[in-house]
Amino acid sequence: xxxxxxxxxxxxCLISLFEKNKEILNQGSSPLLNQVREVSVNRxxxxxxxxxxxEDYKYTNMSPAFEKNYTQELVxxxxxxxxxxxxxxxxxxxxxxxxxxxxxxxxxGNNPSAGLPAGVVLGSLEQIANERPDLLANYNAQxxxxxxxxxxxxGAFAKDGFFLFLPKALVVEKPIQIINLLSSDHDLMVTxxxxxxxxxxxxxxxxxxxxxxxxxxxLFNSVTEVFVGEDASVDVYTIQNHHNQSTIxxxxxxxxxxxxxxxxxxxxxxxxxxxxxxxxxxxxxxxNANVNGIAFTDKKQHVDNFILVExxxxxCQSNQIYKSILDDESTGAFSGRxxxxxxxxxxxxxxxxxxxxxxxxxxxxxxxxxxxxxDDVKCSHGATVGQIDEEALFFLRARGIxxxxxxxxxxxxxxxxxxxxxxIESLRNRLDELIEKRLTGELSRFYDLQ
Amino acid sequence: MLTIxxxxxxxxxxxxxxxxxxEINSGEVHAIMGPNGSGKSTLANVLAGKSDYEIxxxxxxxxxxxxxxxxxxxxxxxxxxxxxxxxxxxxxxxMVNFIKASVNEHRKFKGLDPLTxxxxxxLMRAKKEMLHLDSxxxxxxxxxxxxxxxxxxxxxxxxxxxxxxxxxxxxTDSGLDIxxxxxxxxxxxxxxxxxxxxxxxxxxxxxxDYIVPDFVHILYHGRIVKTGGKELALELEERGYDWIKNxxx
Numbered sequence: 001x002x003x004x005x006x007x008x009x010x011x012x013c014l015i016s017l018f019e020k021n022k023e024i025l026n027q028g029s030s031p032l033l034n035q036v037r038e039v040s041v042n043r044x045x046x047x048x049x050x051x052x053x054x055e056d057y058k059y060t061n062m063s064p065a066f067e068k069n070y071t072q073e074l075v076x077x078x079x080x081x082x083x084x085x086x087x088x089x090x091x092x093x094x095x096x097x098x099x100x101x102x103x104x105x106x107x108x109g110n111n112p113s114a115g116l117p118a119g120v121v122l123g124s125l126e127q128i129a130n131e132r133p134d135l136l137a138n139y140n141a142q143x144x145x146x147x148x149x150x151x152x153x154x155g156a157f158a159k160d161g162f163f164l165f166l167p168k169a170l171v172v173e174k175p176i177q178i179i180n181l182l183s184s185d186h187d188l189m190v191t192x193x194x195x196x197x198x199x200x201x202x203x204x205x206x207x208x209x210x211x212x213x214x215x216x217x218x219l220f221n222s223v224t225e226v227f228v229g230e231d232a233s234v235d236v237y238t239i240q241n242h243h244n245q246s247t248i249x250x251x252x253x254x255x256x257x258x259x260x261x262x263x264x265x266x267x268x269x270x271x272x273x274x275x276x277x278x279x280x281x282x283x284x285x286x287x288n289a290n291v292n293g294i295a296f297t298d299k300k301q302h303v304d305n306f307i308l309v310e311x312x313x314x315x316c317q318s319n320q321i322y323k324s325i326l327d328d329e330s331t332g333a334f335s336g337r338x339x340x341x342x343x344x345x346x347x348x349x350x351x352x353x354x355x356x357x358x359x360x361x362x363x364x365x366x367x368x369x370x371x372x373x374x375d376d377v378k379c380s381h382g383a384t385v386g387q388i389d390e391e392a393l394f395f396l397r398a399r400g401i402x403x404x405x406x407x408x409x410x411x412x413x414x415x416x417x418x419x420x421x422x423x424i425e426s427l428r429n430r431l432d433e434l435i436e437k438r439l440t441g442e443l444s445r446f447y448d449l450q
Numbered sequence: 451m452l453t454i455x456x457x458x459x460x461x462x463x464x465x466x467x468x469x470x471x472x473e474i475n476s477g478e479v480h481a482i483m484g485p486n487g488s489g490k491s492t493l494a495n496v497l498a499g500k501s502d503y504e505i506x507x508x509x510x511x512x513x514x515x516x517x518x519x520x521x522x523x524x525x526x527x528x529x530x531x532x533x534x535x536x537x538x539x540x541x542x543x544x545m546v547n548f549i550k551a552s553v554n555e556h557r558k559f560k561g562l563d564p565l566t567x568x569x570x571x572x573l574m575r576a577k578k579e580m581l582h583l584d585s586x587x588x589x590x591x592x593x594x595x596x597x598x599x600x601x602x603x604x605x606x607x608x609x610x611x612x613x614x615x616x617x618x619x620x621x622t623d624s625g626l627d628i629x630x631x632x633x634x635x636x637x638x639x640x641x642x643x644x645x646x647x648x649x650x651x652x653x654x655x656x657x658x659d660y661i662v663p664d665f666v667h668i669l670y671h672g673r674i675v676k677t678g679g680k681e682l683a684l685e686l687e688e689r690g691y692d693w694i695k696n697x698x699x
Contacts, residue, residue: 395509395592398498398534399552399608400526400559409551413542413591 008445011048011065015041017072018156018167024074029159033193036141040155047149056148059333059365060304065247065273068217071191072327074155076105076126087181087206089432090209090239093426096177097122103182104192104222105160118381120172121165124164125195128163135165139197140369141225148277150249154223158193160220166202166232175205175424183213183248184297192222196236200229200257205424209239210248211269217245224252228260230284235423236261240436242271243447244299251277256316258284265422266293269434270304279308282344285315290353293322294418296438297330297362304333307351311344311374320351323418325411333365336381351381356388356414451474452497452517452616452646457508458672459496465506466492468672474616477644481658481683482651484669485691490651491535492622494668498532500527513615527559530616533605533622540592545604548592549574553611577610581637599630606637613641618649623657635660655687670694 018025018041026034049056049066083100100107106124116122121135129136143151162178163185184189198204212218222244228234240248247273254262268274280289283336295303309318323330355364368381388410396406415435422428437443452474459467466489474480476536478590484490496511499522510517513528520528540548553573554564565573578585583603593601602622619638623631638661643649650661658680660664666682667674675694676682686693 123679248673273521290588389540392515392540394500394522395534395538395540396548397522398500398526398532399548400523400553400555400612401548402523403521405551405555406523409543410540413540 169201268295298327313420481663531614598625
């Protein structure tokens with residue numbers, strides 16, 4: 001019998017894996033990425049894989065996800081795969097600039113600059129950090145200051161991901177679609193690090209799609225840093241669609257300069273365990289952030305949305321709407337912390353979390369939190385956990401609409417508020433269909449067949 | 451069309467309907483009146499199939515079918531329509547989507563193809579004109595933010611779209627001012643044909659000035675204690691419910 005607590009073992013394993021492979025990790029990587037590895041691994045060592053007594057992970061037990069025997073691809077595996085054969089695009093209607101990542105690596109078959117306006121840089125973080133360190137130097141790895149253990153773990157192991165740079169005043173009309181594929185015949189841990197820099201006055205819409213291609217267990221630990229310059233506008237929509245043996249830890253850090261605007265939508269369609277950390281930091285006045293999400297869970301799935309909005313500057317506005325529909329024995333959590341600093345006067349901050357439980361065994365934990373140090377602000381928060389409205393259901397049935405359809409109408413109505421916030425029409429329309437497929441069980445059946 | 455025999459029903463263990471007998475034929479208008487708590491709304495809801503009620507006994511035949519064996523949706527598709535006393539607000543469900551789904555489910559039940567978008571809009575426009583309905587109502591979510599009067603007009607609009615054989619109007623007059631009451635009543639009258647029947651559930655006589663009943667039934671303590679012609683409603687108005695209570699307590 002091993003008397004050492006298992007949590008320490010998992011953490012130790014990861015740290016010793018790092019120590020053993022330091023050279024391989026540094027190999028081929030830019031000093032920009034390598035210089036944060038040591039500090040990151042030390043930060044991770046301090047917390048380790050968080051336990052339940054860690055307030056930020058109170059509702060989500062991360063340990064079981066780390067108990068599997070994952071391998072990691074510490075060097076890029078060569079070889080092309082026929083993407084058309086292995087993968088069906090979730091949103092074929094989307095007229096977008098399309099790039100793929102496979103197991104965290106920017107796919108070598110991409111032709112990222114095709115069709116993009118001159119001046120936009122889209123490509124592999126590893127490659128661009130080596131070739132154009134000037135582009136990244138002021139931005140990269142600022143999330144290293146975060147206390148989150150998984151962002152720290154990411155900093156230790158990250159080698160690649162996507163990089164996007166928009167020069168001043170440049171508007172990318174078509175959305176950029178990033179497809180993250182996980183494909184392996186053995187259990188795999190993937191570390192991906194992404195960086196988006198939107199210089200002042202630029203505009204871009206990103207659609208990020210997460211997929212698992214086969215039934216191996218995956219642990220996907222992704223960090224995305226997004227810098228939104230003055231007067232710039234960035235939309236980031238994430239559609240998570242993994243099988244039940246997968247864990248997603250998705251940490252996004254957004255920095256908003258003066259007069260900038262951010263819209264996010266985290267659509268957790270399907271996945272075993274999903275933890276979304278979203279941190280929005282206002283760094284200039286008159287900026288605006290809309291941070292939204294919908295989660296669907298059934299069986300034993302769990303989705304935890306952990307949102308932090310830091311109002312550090314005056315006259316900014318943030319809105320959060322998170323919703324979830326939980327079935328079977330699935331569980332969910334929402335924590336939304338809004339912090340208004342003393343000088344952030346005239347802040348408007350709004351937050352709502354609504355949840356529908358479809359079964360007696362489903363469970364939702366919701367924790368809205370307002371910490372206000374300024375005195376001239378408008379802030380509100382609210383949370384509900386309930387069932388499908390039986391009165392509305394009877395009303396629809398009494399008009400001849402079958403029970404199944406009536407339920408579907410009500411669930412669609414519930415999620416519509418969030419879907420409507422998405423600024424890409426073809427994505428909205430497609431999401432209506434995907435959500436219906438999810439609610440009728442079609443998406444889950446797809447994974448059962450794999 | 452509708453035959454109710456000795457219908458008994460309870461809610462949360464409390465018996466509300468204690469043996470209702472009623473026969474309704476096509477072309478007839480029946481008013482069901484009674485003091486608060488007499489079981490009027492329970493009867494309307496039991497006929498529409500609301501699951502909060504437990505059927506303790508009796509039988510209901512509608513168009514030759516055992517009504518109580520049907521789901522609420524099949525009752526609706528078979529031609530029964532309940533106009534709700536308190537129509538529910540459903541944010542996020544656009545009126546147009548709802549009424550289109552409803553009309554097409556009715557058509558499917560009858561073996562008809564769904565209406566095309568053009569046909570549907572034409573039908574909707576015609577019915578709105580017929581009822582002098584504010585066309586803006588159909589651009590919103592079902593009943594969301596509607597006034598009491600708008601909700602009731604919306605119920606009659608749905609009735610016009612679905613053309614039921616039997617309409618049950620549950621306290622349609624409650625919360626209506628006199629103008630809205632007239633519009634709603636005119637709508638109901640316009641939809642009346644020799645093949646359809648109407649049950650008007652009401653507390654007051656005033657709606658019956660507009661929708662003139664062939665029969666008036668007085669419900670008290672879960673039983674029909676008196677049946678008469680339209681003059682019974684007037685007599686009730688004059689003498690008050692105490693007149694009934696005194697004889698039946």
